[in-house]
Amino acid sequence: MIKWGIIGAGNIAHRFATSLKQVKGARLYAVARRTMEKAEAFRAEHPCDVAYDNYQTLLEDSEVDAVYIALPHQFHLEWVKKALRAGKAVLCEKPATLSPQEMEEISETAKETNVFFMEAMKSRFVPAYREIKERIDKGDIGEVLSVSTSLCHVFTEADASYHFEPVQGGCLLDMGVYNISLIEDLMSSPVQVKAVDYEVKDNGIEVYVVAKLESNGVMGRVESAFDRETETVAIITGTIGEIRISNFHRPASYTLTLADSNESQLHEVLYDHDDFYSEIVHVVECIQEHKTESPIMSLKHSENVARIMDQIKDEIVL
Template identity: 45%
Template sequence: MIKWGIIGAGTIAQRFAASLTKIEEAQLVAVANRTLPKARAFQQKHHASMAFDSYQELLDLAELDMVYIALPHAYHAEWIKKAIVAGKGILCEKPAVLHAAEWLDIQKLLATHPVFLMEAMKSRFTPAYQKMAQLVKDGEIGTIQKIETCLRRDMPKEGTTYHYLPEQGGCLLDMGIYNIALLTDFVHGTPTVDSLTATFADGIETSIEATLTCDQIPLVLESGFDLFKPAVATIKGTQGTVTMPDFHRPTSFRIDYLNGQSQSYELPYIQDDFHGEIVHAMTCFKQGLYESPQMTWSDSLRFAQWIDWLKSKQ
């Protein structure tokens, strides 16, 4: 039995806790929130044993094995470090850090306090994404010629939380990281920019449209809070094209081959979209791993480096 604690009691934490209850080898022991009434309401709803208004008190629990960090972006690095020192296995909601420098500091700490740590990029652990990625990497569509990603939503400032706040806000950290996670799964070099346009509000980017080149492959990254567009990723190869709708939480994709044939894949979630990443993180922890082979520390560093780089080009 893996005993979990959750730091944060917002929407994402609620969804995570609901998923956790469906996993036999998982037990929610404690939740911590800034206010005790909210923590206790969360405790009652999700049947946790304890509730705290101190994140550190939760980390100090000797019986706790793993912790899920579900705080606003700006607090991730701080509480990752404190969870490392406390010796807990860690699953941290994306983005794990605001800047690459924060991740490098975390890796220095891990060198002297090794624990399991994984950024929660749940799309990579869905059956549809895993099947699609394997087919592409096995050459099903031939050599990759172009990758395009679009994840754009109409999210006015009213009704949002951290999304429009200085430094931790912006579409890149909140949504564009999904685009980056997919792109960096198929290209491995350092990108160059061909064109980039962005719009801003309150000092943060509310939209970005970038065309890049990496490993000699043209890439498109489109993300924003300013308008709704269908979320879709397309990977064009010399033998066919993959189209994956809702690539940030996919359940299907299609391959259209150059010979005129096509193949559709419907691969629903196992339980829900959190299930795969939770089970994977627990499996790594039980095996004594410090790093996921599917969502590596190098992956998280590259996510942060790409975001730093794109912000520097705006």
């Protein structure tokens, strides 16, 4: 039985805890928040053995096998490293870090401690995406020519917490990381940034970004925003067909179109329970098999994503 602790129990942690209840061989054991009142409130909604008002105390609890870190972005590096050094397997909410340098620190710590770490890129684990990857790998749409992604929503400062703060704010870290992760998974590394258009607030936080990428002749497109609505979609174009993924950050279906027939086929591949479940099952299996990283979302994958993110952000100036 893998006993989980949650550090930083905001909205997304509630969804994680709800999904964890469905996973065999794992259960929620502890939660840590900034105050005992908040920790106990979370515990009341998601029953577990103990509640802490100190993150380090949770890490020092010998009963905890793994931790889910759902803190604001800027605290990931500190608490991931502390968790790894405490011998706790780590699933850290995306983005794992604010920079490729920070991600390298995590990779080095994970390797030094020989403890499991994975960035929580749940979109890679849902059944629909696993089927899409299998089709692409089999050559069902031929050689991939381009990967175009758009994930834009109106998100106001009144609705936000840290999302509009310098350093850890901006649409790229919050939503664009999904676009970049999809592109990283389907285009060979290194991916080069060819052009970036953007809109920023006075404090330098990007609220709209569209970036053109390229790798070995394959073209990529990232569109991310806090200030407009677009269709959330990824379009993967190959030499003999195309796959269109609605809500690619949490897909439950996709449309396959083959060039020779020009007929589109909708394939529904529903979640197992919810969009968190498959990711958690994967992590639990990795821990049980004594793996130190995931073959689907490895340390190298996270390093690549952080590097692409950094290259795009480097093009954004006031």
